[in-house]
Amino acid sequence: xxxxxxxxxxxxxxxxxxxxxxxxxxxxxxxxxxxxxxxxxxxxxxxxxxxxxxxxxxxxxxxxxxxxxxxxxxxxxxxxxxxxxxxxxxxxxxxxxxxxxxxxxxxxxxxxxxxxxxxxxxxxxxxxxxxxxxxxxxxxxxxxxxxxxxxxxxxxxxxxxxxxxxxxxxxxxxxxxxxxxxxxxxxxxxxxxxxxxxxxxxxxxxxxxxxxxxxxxxxxxxxxxxxxxxxxxxxxxxxxxxxxxxxxxx
Numbered sequence: 001x002x003x004x005x006x007x008x009x010x011x012x013x014x015x016x017x018x019x020x021x022x023x024x025x026x027x028x029x030x031x032x033x034x035x036x037x038x039x040x041x042x043x044x045x046x047x048x049x050x051x052x053x054x055x056x057x058x059x060x061x062x063x064x065x066x067x068x069x070x071x072x073x074x075x076x077x078x079x080x081x082x083x084x085x086x087x088x089x090x091x092x093x094x095x096x097x098x099x100x101x102x103x104x105x106x107x108x109x110x111x112x113x114x115x116x117x118x119x120x121x122x123x124x125x126x127x128x129x130x131x132x133x134x135x136x137x138x139x140x141x142x143x144x145x146x147x148x149x150x151x152x153x154x155x156x157x158x159x160x161x162x163x164x165x166x167x168x169x170x171x172x173x174x175x176x177x178x179x180x181x182x183x184x185x186x187x188x189x190x191x192x193x194x195x196x197x198x199x200x201x202x203x204x205x206x207x208x209x210x211x212x213x214x215x216x217x218x219x220x221x222x223x224x225x226x227x228x229x230x231x232x233x234x235x236x237x238x239x240x241x242x243x244x245x246x247x248x249x250x
Contacts, residue, residue, distance in 0.1 A: 044099050054116055054144050057100035060107050067136065068099030071124060075112060075243065077136065096124035101160045104215060108135040111188070113157030115147075117173035118209060125155050129170065130186055142188040145170070153193070161211045163218035169237045171208040171223060179208040183237045196223070196231060196240045 052071040059065035066078040075097045077088040087093060098116040103109035115126020128145035132138060147154040151217060152174040159171040168184040170191070182191040196208070207226045214220035222243075223232045232243045 002051065019099070054096070054098045055100055057102070060102060060104070067100045069100050069112065071096050071116065073097075075100070088136060091139050091141070092130065096126060097245070098124075098126070098157060098209055099159050101162055103162050103166065104164050104213075109133055109162075109187075110136055111160050111162070111168065113141070113160050113170065115154075115156035116158065117156030117175075117177065117209070118158055118205060119205060123156060123173075123175065125175075128154060129160070129188060130155055142192055145182075145188065153178075154182075159211045159223075161213050161221065163213040163236060164222070165218040167213075167218065167236050169213070169221060171210050171211045173207055177207050177226075179206050181208065181223070181237065181240070194238055194240070 001229055037113040040224070053068050054071055055069040057067045064079060064081040066082055068076045068078075068085070072074065072094060074092040074095055075088040076085045078085045092112070092114070095114050096116050097112055097114055098109075098118075099113040101111050105183075112130040112132075113126065114128060114130070115124055117123040125147070127141065128147065129142045130139040131142055132140070143148055145154050154172050155175060156173045157170055158173060161169045161171075163169075166185070166187070168188060170182045170184075172180045172182060174180075179196070181194050181196050184191045206229075208223050209225065211223040212221065214222075219234055219236050220236045223231050223240075225231065228245050230243045230245065231240050233240045
């Protein structure tokens with residue numbers, strides 16, 4: 001087998017490992033330098049210590065650039081399609097990173113959400129939302145997203161969506177599995193809280209798992225909750241209504 005084919009197989013395998021949620025041995029590694037994908041494979045004992053991959057993000061313009069958010073292992077970055085990895089920033093070392101997104105118009109603008117409340121067995125409290133304006137080279141923790149100062153509604157940032165007009169939606173939750181949607185129109189400097197269950201029988205104790213904008217229409221947004229309700233907005237995330245049930249996701 002030639003070297004080119006072998007490297008391609010290694011790349012595909014490493015990405016498959018991340019997508020399938022294998023554990024990531026992040027804690028023992030140094031923050032500097034790159035590490036082969038094989039070093040990310042860990043024993044079952046690592047599951048208890050943390051490091052499970054929660055999200056994998058691919059740069060929209062450069063498919064070789066990947067970011068992996070881990071459970072209590074921070075944010076990791078690969079510049080070669082997943083062959084080698086390095087800790088993306090010391091600011092997130094040891095944190096639970098549940099979501100990574102980029103602005104669809106300017107991919108240098110990125111947001112990372114910390115904490116994860118989607119697991120019924122063990123939720124992980126975060127510290128807020130980070131923003132980068134230089135493609136992930138440096139990060140800033142947004143002050144009005146920090147649960148320690150603004151409240152428990154920001155304990156878990158489960159998903160983030162950005163419209164083509166720069167509107168940011170954050171699906172968050174507290175320790176009681178109450179789901180919330182916050183909206184920002186100024187790059188995360190300020191946030192508004194919008195009710196999402198008007199006319200719904202499910203009530204407030206309902207986790208929001210995924211939230212998306214329509215890439216072709218910045219006024220249209222959708223999210224899915226614990227009860228497989230698909231809820232949509234036609235005004236960019238201000239007013240929401242339940243559209244129906246999802247038959248394929250739960």
